[in-house]
Amino acid sequence: MDINSFVLFLVLGIVLVAVDGQIIYRAGSRYLENSYTDDSSAGSMARLVSVLFHLAVLGVLALLSTIDFSADSPLESVVTRLGVLVLVLAIGHAIAIKVLTRMRDRLDAEGLSQRRYEQTTESTDQVERADHEIDEIMVPPNDDKTAPSVRGFARRFNPSAHR
Numbered sequence: 506m507d508i509n510s511f512v513l514f515l516v517l518g519i520v521l522v523a524v525d526g527q528i529i530y531r532a533g534s535r536y537l538e539n540s541y542t543d544d545s546s547a548g549s550m551a552r553l554v555s556v557l558f559h560l561a562v563l564g565v566l567a568l569l570s571t572i573d574f575s576a577d578s579p580l581e582s583v584v585t586r587l588g589v590l591v592l593v594l595a596i597g598h599a600i601a602i603k604v605l606t607r608m609r610d611r612l613d614a615e616g617l618s619q620r621r622y623e624q625t626t627e628s629t630d631q632v633e634r635a636d637h638e639i640d641e642i643m644v645p646p647n648d649d650k651t652a653p654s655v656r657g658f659a660r661r662f663n664p665s666a667h668r
Contacts, residue, residue: 510579511570514586518566521587522559525594530555533605540612554604562597566590 506514533551534544541547569586576582 506573506582507579510583514583515566515570517583517587518569518590519563521590521594522562522566525562525598526555526559529558529598529601529605533601536605537609537612540609540616550608551605554601554608558597558601562594565593565597569593 530551533554534548537547537550538544541550569590572586574582574585576585
């Protein structure tokens with residue numbers, strides 16, 4: 506591969522990686538915004554994933570530029586290398602999407618657990634308040650003057666008792 510083909514491949518490869526990385530960053534930050542309570546946190550996590558993507562794929566790009574593909578012309582060599590790079594970009598893109606999806610799923614599960622905990626805490630508080638209100642209700646004492654006696658009850662309803 507001559508120097509012009511080499512430079513053309515590197516320039517086109519860097520442009521493809523940069524464009525795909527920006528797509529991952531922008532779409533990823535919007536994708537994570539619903540799960541994060543703070544939008545800057547979503548942007549930070551998407552930025553970290555896109556930086557990892559850029560570094561990994563640029564490393565593969567550098568390795569691809571050194572591999573010698575048998576081709577009849579320099580243009581065919583560039584096209585072959587770009588084809589391999591596009592396949593690597595697709596794999597890298599899929600991995601980045603999977604990472605973002607895992608992050609979002611984990612955050613959604615944590616948010617659901619937090620909401621359930623808050624609902625349980627609110628229910629417990631309501632029960633405790635109701636118990637406290639019940640404790641404050643005055644119940645008259647159970648003495649002989651206010652309550653019917655067991656013996657009197659038995660005499661009235663059981664004629665064979667105490668005869």
